[in-house]
Amino acid sequence: QLSDQQATAAASGAAATERFQQKGSAADTSPERVDLLAGEVLKAVHDTIRKHEVTYAEYDALKAWLIQVGADGEWPLFLDVWVEHVVEEVATSDRRGSKGTIEGPYYVPDAPRLPAEATLPMRDAEPGTPLLFQGEVSSVAGQPLSGAEVEIWHADDDGYYSQFAPDIPEWNLRGTVVADEQGRFKIHTVQPAPYQIPTDGACGKLISAAGWHAWRPAHLHLKVSAPGHQLLTAQLYFAGGEHVADDIAQAVKPELILDPAPKPDGSGNEVTYDFVLDPE
Numbered sequence: 001q002l003s004d005q006q007a008t009a010a011a012s013g014a015a016a017t018e019r020f021q022q023k024g025s026a027a028d029t030s031p032e033r034v035d036l037l038a039g040e041v042l043k044a045v046h047d048t049i050r051k052h053e054v055t056y057a058e059y060d061a062l063k064a065w066l067i068q069v070g071a072d073g074e075w076p077l078f079l080d081v082w083v084e085h086v087v088e089e090v091a092t093s094d095r096r097g098s099k100g101t102i103e104g105p106y107y108v109p110d111a112p113r114l115p116a117e118a119t120l121p122m123r124d125a126e127p128g129t130p131l132l133f134q135g136e137v138s139s140v141a142g143q144p145l146s147g148a149e150v151e152i153w154h155a156d157d158d159g160y161y162s163q164f165a166p167d168i169p170e171w172n173l174r175g176t177v178v179a180d181e182q183g184r185f186k187i188h189t190v191q192p193a194p195y196q197i198p199t200d201g202a203c204g205k206l207i208s209a210a211g212w213h214a215w216r217p218a219h220l221h222l223k224v225s226a227p228g229h230q231l232l233t234a235q236l237y238f239a240g241g242e243h244v245a246d247d248i249a250q251a252v253k254p255e256l257i258l259d260p261a262p263k264p265d266g267s268g269n270e271v272t273y274d275f276v277l278d279p280e
């Protein structure tokens with residue numbers, strides 16, 4: 001919990017770094033593969049230095065910046081914002097079911113399990129437009145996937161994620177919804193706000209030094225799974241929302257844009273979106 005801390009780059013970065021380290025990741029990569037990949041990346045760096053006659057002052061600025069990325073705990077943020085989208089593209093290129101996109105740095109496993117129709121854990125009077133997000137999970141053959149799990153997590157109306165910003169209940173706007181026998185789910189939540197990369201850390205420094213902007217469009221994160229099927233990691237965005245066309249993380253795909261409509265009773269918006277999972 002970051003209860004007595006500020007919503008700083010260093011605090012959310014430290015939480016994201018700790019989360020990633022707990023996950024443990026030990027790819028068994030051969031020396032030949034490391035030689036190939038590390039060699040090619042380094043050669044690309046050398047080529048850039050020669051081509052643009054990089055100076056010692058610029059080299060020292062790079063060194064200081066890389067040190068700061070680590071000190072701020074921002075390696076998860078940096079990699080997920082500027083690199084992960086290409087890894088995801090390569091990893092899922094042969095899928096026939098629903099499109100996915102990057103996981104990002106703020107996933108936490110083992111969120112509270114909820115029934116097929118559920119309201120995500122939220123505060124009393126959680127700010128934001130209420131959203132009913134519903135749909136069904138099926139196989140590429142059109143079979144409904146009974147008991148599929150829909151993990152969902154998203155930022156609040158201020159753009160903050162529970163467990164990565166202070167003073168938010170632990171599982172706020174996070175849940176694991178278990179679909180019914182027809183693979184259907186109905187999730188009551190609130191619409192998230194666009195997300196701004198922390199501006200006070202190393203990633204923010206790169207963004208301002210390069211004259212970029214720091215924004216991701218508002219998004220819902222999802223992991224959809226069912227036995228015998230490939231895990232789908234996705235995000236869904238909102239039609240017409242800010243930065244849908246210029247996501248800093250380059251993680252928007254046309255298939256991932258929701259267009260919610262006002263509910264007939266006036267209590268917020270609703271939208272239906274179905275997921276199709278590829279076989280294992």
Ligand code: MBD
Binds near residue numbers: 106
């Ligand atoms: C996010 O919320 C996010 O989803 C990504 C990919 C990067 C930074 C913050």
Ligand code: FE
Binds near residue numbers: 104106195219221
């Ligand atoms: Fe996110």
